[in-house]
Amino acid sequence: MPGTTLPSRALGALNVSSLGLGCMGMSFAYGPPDRAEALATLHRALDLGVTLLDTADMYGSGANEELLAAVLATRRNEVVLATKFGIVTGPDGRAVGVDATPGRVREACEASLRRLGVDRIDLYYLHRTDPRVPIEDTVGAMAELVTAGKVGHLGLSEPSAATIRRAAAVHPIAAVQSEWSVFSRDVEASVVPTCRELGIGLVPYSPLGRGMLTGALRDVAGLAADDFRRSLPRFQAENLARNLDAVAVIRDIATAHAATPGQIALAWLLAQGGDVVPIPGTKRVRYVEENAAALAVTLDADERARLDRLRPAGDRYPDMAWVRGETPAREGVAP
Numbered sequence: 001m002p003g004t005t006l007p008s009r010a011l012g013a014l015n016v017s018s019l020g021l022g023c024m025g026m027s028f029a030y031g032p033p034d035r036a037e038a039l040a041t042l043h044r045a046l047d048l049g050v051t052l053l054d055t056a057d058m059y060g061s062g063a064n065e066e067l068l069a070a071v072l073a074t075r076r077n078e079v080v081l082a083t084k085f086g087i088v089t090g091p092d093g094r095a096v097g098v099d100a101t102p103g104r105v106r107e108a109c110e111a112s113l114r115r116l117g118v119d120r121i122d123l124y125y126l127h128r129t130d131p132r133v134p135i136e137d138t139v140g141a142m143a144e145l146v147t148a149g150k151v152g153h154l155g156l157s158e159p160s161a162a163t164i165r166r167a168a169a170v171h172p173i174a175a176v177q178s179e180w181s182v183f184s185r186d187v188e189a190s191v192v193p194t195c196r197e198l199g200i201g202l203v204p205y206s207p208l209g210r211g212m213l214t215g216a217l218r219d220v221a222g223l224a225a226d227d228f229r230r231s232l233p234r235f236q237a238e239n240l241a242r243n244l245d246a247v248a249v250i251r252d253i254a255t256a257h258a259a260t261p262g263q264i265a266l267a268w269l270l271a272q273g274g275d276v277v278p279i280p281g282t283k284r285v286r287y288v289e290e291n292a293a294a295l296a297v298t299l300d301a302d303e304r305a306r307l308d309r310l311r312p313a314g315d316r317y318p319d320m321a322w323v324r325g326e327t328p329a330r331e332g333v334a335p
Contacts, residue, residue, distance in 0.1 A: 011201030022281030
């Protein structure tokens with residue numbers, strides 16, 4: 001079935017569909033994978049006109065990239081392919097650190113290209129900054145991949161505003177990927193303004209609050225035993241109860257639009273600017289269809305203001321240092 005067309009938005013010099021697809025949950029973190037349903041979801045996303053597919057080498061210890069390879073084999077020209085490197089995982093597949101040394105940059109890219117079955121990655125992200133390595137050194141090695149034709153554009157995931165500036169001084173950065181949603185607003189203080197000043201696109205991950213903003217989650221009892229949301233502060237006891245009270249506001253607005261709460265949450269993000277391309281993650285066909293339909297929802301000023309006032313209970317990670325780390329300055333380069 002040939003793909004349809006969604007409105008496009010720019011991530012720096014890269015044009016993509018106004019809504020992307022986060023692929024992590026198809027192989028990692030949200031319970032047992034279902035390969036058949038995941039492949040159906042990927043194909044359905046492309047049929048709907050979604051072009052931006054987002055993965056990483058750590059998702060399922062490479063299994064997610066291999067999953068995408070099955071779709072890329074026949075539909076590569078329909079995909080703007082984004083993957084990430086830098087996070088080091090342990091035997092259980094969980095993150096144990098970061099390695100963004102120049103040697104690792106090159107090794108990781110070659111490994112991703114093999115798993116994906118492609119000769120070029122359209123958007124290559126540093127997944128997390130390495131606190132041991134100046135960002136200039138990492139981005140310099142990433143820039144060599146662009147020169148070699150193995151990568152089209154560069155991105156950063158969860159950088160600080162200072163890191164963004166230092167990285168962009170080495171090579172143009174097309175996109176910054178950070179958690180951003182009605183419930184995750186910290187990037188608005190300095191990261192978003194810095195990206196806009198430098199012409200860098202914004203790619204919010206977990207725009208549905210890891211499922212909380214869909215209104216479907218009532219407690220953690222129904223989550224798989226290994227679902228990592230069980231470890232997140234916002235899903236713990238008192239915090240969860242307060243957060244679900246806030247979701248009731250989203251549900252109320254959804255009722256007025258004959259929409260779902262998730263569509264309202266996505267519509268709020270899409271309204272933040274034409275340089276914002278959310279990548280809601282799902283592993284189910286019905287949810288990728290629901291998410292795409294959010295593009296038809298327009299919120300009025302009062303509704304946006306109600307949503308703007310919502311604030312979550314609890315941090316988004318148990319250790320927020322994971323997303324607030326800085327890299328050391330290379331000699332002669334100001335931090």
